Amino acid sequence: MLVVQDQEPDPMLPRRYRVRSTWAELAGVTSVELTPVDGAAVAFRPGQFNMLYAFGVGEIAISISGDPAEPQRLIHTTRSVGAVSAALTKLCEGDMLGVRGPFGSAWPVAAETGRHIVFVAGGLGLAPLRPAIYHVLEHRERYAGMTLVYGARSPDELLYAEEIKTWKSRFDTEIEVTVDHANPAWTGRVGVVTSCLDRALAGIDPAMVSAFLCGPEIMMRFSVMSLADAGVPPDRVWISMERNMKCAIGFCGHCQFGPDFVCRDGPVFRHDHVAPLLSMKEI
Amino acid sequence: MSADAGSRFVIDDPSALVSALLDDGWRVLGPRLRDDAIVYDEITGPGDLPRGLIDDQEGGHYRLRAGREASWFDYVVGPQSWKKWLFPARQKLWSAEKTGDGFDINPAADDWPKTVFFGVRACEIAAIEVQDRVFDNGDFADPGYRQRRAATLIVAVQCARSAATCFCASMNTGPHADSGFDIALTELADEAAFLVECGSARGAAILDRLEMRVPEEGHLRAAEAASKNAADSQTRRMVDDIPNLLREKLDHPHWEVVADACLSCANCTLVCPTCFCSDVEDVNDLTGDHTERWRTWDSCFTADFSYVHGGSVRRSTKSRYRQWLTHKLSTWHDQFGSSGCVGCGRCIAWCPVGIDITAEAAAFATDPEQSGD
Ligand SMILES: Cc1cc2nc3c(=O)[nH]c(=O)nc-3n(C[C@H](O)[C@H](O)[C@H](O)COP(=O)(O)OP(=O)(O)OC[C@H]3O[C@@H](n4cnc5c(N)ncnc54)[C@H](O)[C@@H]3O)c2cc1C
Ligand code: SF4
Ligand code: SF4
Ligand code: FES
Numbered sequence: 148m149l150v151v152q153d154q155e156p157d158p159m160l161p162r163r164y165r166v167r168s169t170w171a172e173l174a175g176v177t178s179v180e181l182t183p184v185d186g187a188a189v190a191f192r193p194g195q196f197n198m199l200y201a202f203g204v205g206e207i208a209i210s211i212s213g214d215p216a217e218p219q220r221l222i223h224t225t226r227s228v229g230a231v232s233a234a235l236t237k238l239c240e241g242d243m244l245g246v247r248g249p250f251g252s253a254w255p256v257a258a259e260t261g262r263h264i265v266f267v268a269g270g271l272g273l274a275p276l277r278p279a280i281y282h283v284l285e286h287r288e289r290y291a292g293m294t295l296v297y298g299a300r301s302p303d304e305l306l307y308a309e310e311i312k313t314w315k316s317r318f319d320t321e322i323e324v325t326v327d328h329a330n331p332a333w334t335g336r337v338g339v340v341t342s343c344l345d346r347a348l349a350g351i352d353p354a355m356v357s358a359f360l361c362g363p364e365i366m367m368r369f370s371v372m373s374l375a376d377a378g379v380p381p382d383r384v385w386i387s388m389e390r391n392m393k394c395a396i397g398f399c400g401h402c403q404f405g406p407d408f409v410c411r412d413g414p415v416f417r418h419d420h421v422a423p424l425l426s427m428k429e430i
Numbered sequence: 431m432s433a434d435a436g437s438r439f440v441i442d443d444p445s446a447l448v449s450a451l452l453d454d455g456w457r458v459l460g461p462r463l464r465d466d467a468i469v470y471d472e473i474t475g476p477g478d479l480p481r482g483l484i485d486d487q488e489g490g491h492y493r494l495r496a497g498r499e500a501s502w503f504d505y506v507v508g509p510q511s512w513k514k515w516l517f518p519a520r521q522k523l524w525s526a527e528k529t530g531d532g533f534d535i536n537p538a539a540d541d542w543p544k545t546v547f548f549g550v551r552a553c554e555i556a557a558i559e560v561q562d563r564v565f566d567n568g569d570f571a572d573p574g575y576r577q578r579r580a581a582t583l584i585v586a587v588q589c590a591r592s593a594a595t596c597f598c599a600s601m602n603t604g605p606h607a608d609s610g611f612d613i614a615l616t617e618l619a620d621e622a623a624f625l626v627e628c629g630s631a632r633g634a635a636i637l638d639r640l641e642m643r644v645p646e647e648g649h650l651r652a653a654e655a656a657s658k659n660a661a662d663s664q665t666r667r668m669v670d671d672i673p674n675l676l677r678e679k680l681d682h683p684h685w686e687v688v689a690d691a692c693l694s695c696a697n698c699t700l701v702c703p704t705c706f707c708s709d710v711e712d713v714n715d716l717t718g719d720h721t722e723r724w725r726t727w728d729s730c731f732t733a734d735f736s737y738v739h740g741g742s743v744r745r746s747t748k749s750r751y752r753q754w755l756t757h758k759l760s761t762w763h764d765q766f767g768s769s770g771c772v773g774c775g776r777c778i779a780w781c782p783v784g785i786d787i788t789a790e791a792a793a794f795a796t797d798p799e800q801s802g803d
Contacts, residue, residue: 156573157523157524157537157572157573157574158570158571158572159523159524159572159723159725160523160524160535160537161535163532163533163535165532184532202526202528202533202721203526203712203714203718203721204712205710205712206710206723228739229739241531242532243531243532243533245526245535389738390736390738390743391735391736391737391738391743393708393709393710393728394708394710396567396569396570397564397567397569397570398564398565398567398570398572398706398708399707399708399709399710399728400706400707400708400728400730401707401709401728401735401736403730403753403757403761405756405761406761406764406765408765411567411569424680427680427681428749429743429744429745429746429748429749429752430680430743430749430753
C-alpha cells in the first residue's frame with residue numbers, strides 16, 4: 148500500500164525566480180543571475196543543472212555556471228539555439244522565470260583532493276565546468292595542480308574570456324586556450340583541443356591526474372583517448388553528457404542512455420562507466 | 431460471514447459485488463465493449479459488463495467473437511490498460527497566469543473519486559506495480575499518480591484461459607495473481623459460481639456486505655484447474671536470460687532484420703501497460719496571459735523523442751526498435767529491478783505488421799554465429 152503524505156511537493160512544479168541582472172557573453176550567449184521569489188536560495192553541486200521555464204514558451208535544461216560557494220547568486224549561461232533558449236537569452240532585469248532543480252550528478256571535485264585536476268572544455272562546455280573550477284581555485288592548496296585546456300571555434304567564441312585571463316594571471320594554474328580558426332588579432336594557439344591537451348599533459352604525472360571534460364561528444368571522445376595515451380587512470384576521468392530532457396526526474400524517459408537516465412544518473416558520468424555505449428552509434 | 435485478508439468464499443456471480451460497490455459510492459471502472467474491443471471505462475451497473483465473448487489474438491490480429499454463452503470473463507486483455515487511468519494520456523500539470531510583475535503558477539487540481547478497477551488481470555497488476563516503481567523512484571515521486579493509486583481498489587479476475595499472444599507464465603507475472611489485489615474473482619464455469627479471494631482489509635470491508643458461502647473442496651479445485659488451464663495453454667514464452675543476452679547483442683545484425691519490418695508507428699509503446707515515456711506541451715490562450723503545461727504520452731519510436739539541437743540521436747528505425755526491446759527486456763532491470771515486460775501480449779496483437787516480442791527475443795538467443803559487440 149502506498150502512503151501518501153498530505154503536502155507532497157510536486158517535482159514538476161517550477162519555483163518562481165526573478166532576473167537580478169543579465170549580461171551578454173558572446174553573440175547569442177547570455178548569462179543571467181537569478182534570485183528566488185518563493186523561498187530561499189537552494190544549494191547546488193558543481194555540474195548540476197536546472198530546468199528553466201520561460202513563460203508560455205517552455206522549459207529546458209541549463210547547467211548552473213556560478214560558484215557553489217555562493218548559491219544565493221544563481222547563474223546560468225545560455226546559448227540561443229531555439230524557441231526556449233532564445234526566450235531565456237532575451238530576459239531582462241526584473242523579469243520572472245520558473246526554475247526546477249538542481250538536478251543530476253556532480254563533478255566529484257571535492258573528493259579528488261590531492262590530485263592534479265585537469266579541466267578540458269570545448270565551446271559552451273566551459274559553463275558546466277566553471278563551478279568546479281571555482282571550487283578548485285578557492286581551495287587550490289588542497290590540490291596538486293590545476294590545468295584548464297579550453298578550445299573554441301574562433302576567438303569570438305571564447306566564453307568567459309576576461310575571467311580566464313584572471314585565472315591565468317595566478318601562478319598556481321596552467322591555462323591553455325586554443326581556437327580552431329584564428330583572426331588577425333589572435334596571438335594565442337590555433338588547433339584542436341587534443342593537441343593542446345597532449346602538450347599540457349606532458350609535464351604532469353599522469354597517475355596524479357583527475358580529469359573533467361565537457362564539450363561536444365566528438366571532442367570528449369578524442370580527449371579521453373589523449374588522456375588514456377598519456378597514462379591517466381581510466382577511473383579518474385569524468386564527462387558530462389547531453390540528451391533530450393523533458394522532466395529531469397526520471398519520469399519522461401527521453402534522456403535514456405542504455406541503463407542510465409542522463410538526468411538522474413548523469414549528466415556527469417565517470418567515463419569508464421559509459422565508455423562501451425559511447426563507442427556505439429544511436430544509443 | 432466476516433472476511434479477512436486471505437479468506438475465500440463463493441458467490442453466484444459478480445453482480446452483487448458490482449452493485450454493492452456502486453451503492454457504496456465507488457466509481458467502478460471495468461471492461462466495456464466498444465468498437466469491437468474490450469476497453470476499460472465507467473460501469474454503471476452489472477449489466478454493463480460484456481458477456482459471452484472470447485477474443486482471438488495473434489500477431490497483428492484481435493477479434494472478439496461469441497464464446498460460451500453468458501460467460502463473464504473469458505476474454506483476456508484488449509488494446510487498453512489501466513495505465514490510461516493512473517497515468518492519463520493527456521494530463522494538465524499546472525497553469526500559469528501573467529500578473530503585473532511576473533506570473534503565478536497554479537497546480538492542476540486532480541479530481542479522483544474513490545475508484546475501483548474491476549477485472550484487473552494478473553499481468554496488469556504486475557504492470558501497475560512496475561509503474562509504481564517508475565513514478566516513485568526513490569529520489570522523486572509523482573504525487574498525482576500516488577494519490578490516484580492509493581485511492582483505487584483493485585478487484586482482480588483470475589484468468590481461466592489465455593490468448594495465443596499471452597506469455598505471462600514465462601514472465602512470472604501470471605496467469606494467477608497471488609497478491610496486489612483487494613478482491614480477486616475466479617469464474618468457475620462448470621459450477622456457475624465464482625471463487626472470491628479477499629486480499630486486504632479494504633476488500634474485506636466490501637465483502638462483508640455480500641451474501642457469500644463457504645467454498646467446498648470442489649470450488650477450490652476448479653479454481654486451481656482454471657489457472658492451470660490458462661498457464662498450460664500459453665504457446666508463447668520469453669527466452670531465458672534475456673536481460674544479459676541483449677546487453678551483448680547491441681551490434682547484432684538481426685536489428686536490421688526487424689527494422690525492415692517495423693513501421694516505427696509507436697503502437698507497441700502506446701498499448702504497453704508499463705511504457706511510461708511522456709512529452710510536455712505548453713498551451714497558451716489567445717491573449718498570451720494564460721498558459722498551461724500538459725503532459726502527454728510519448729514513445730521512443732518517434733523522431734523527436736531523442737532530439738537534441740542539431741538532430742535526433744536515434745535516427746534509424748533500427749536504433750528505435752533496439753531502444754524499445756532492450757529497455758523493455760534488459761535495461762529496465764538495471765533501472766527498476768524488474769522486467770519492463772509483463773507478458774500481456776498487447777504489443778504483438780496491436781502491431782500492424784505483427785512483430786512478436788517473444789520471437790524477436792528468441793532470434794537473438796538462437797543465433798550461434800554472431801555475438802555482436
Ligand atoms: C544537462 C544539460 C545541461 C545543459 N546546459 C546548458 C547550458 O548551460 N547552456 C546552454 O545554452 N545549453 C545547455 N544545454 C542545452 C540546452 O538544454 C538546449 O540547447 C535546449 O534544450 C534547446 O532548447 P530550445 O527550445 O531553445 O531549442 P530547440 O532546438 O528548438 O529544441 C526543442 C526541444 O528539444 C529539446 N532539446 C534540444 N536540444 C537539447 C539539448 N542539447 N539538450 C537537451 N534537450 C534538448 C528540448 O526539450 C527543447 O525544448 C544543456 C542540456 C543538458 C541536457
Ligand atoms: S520502451 Fe520506449 S516508450 Fe516504452 S518506456 Fe522504454 S523508452 Fe519509453
Ligand atoms: S512489451 Fe508487449 S507483452 Fe510486454 S508488457 Fe508491453 S505490451 Fe505487454
Ligand atoms: S529527463 Fe525525463 S527521464 Fe531524464
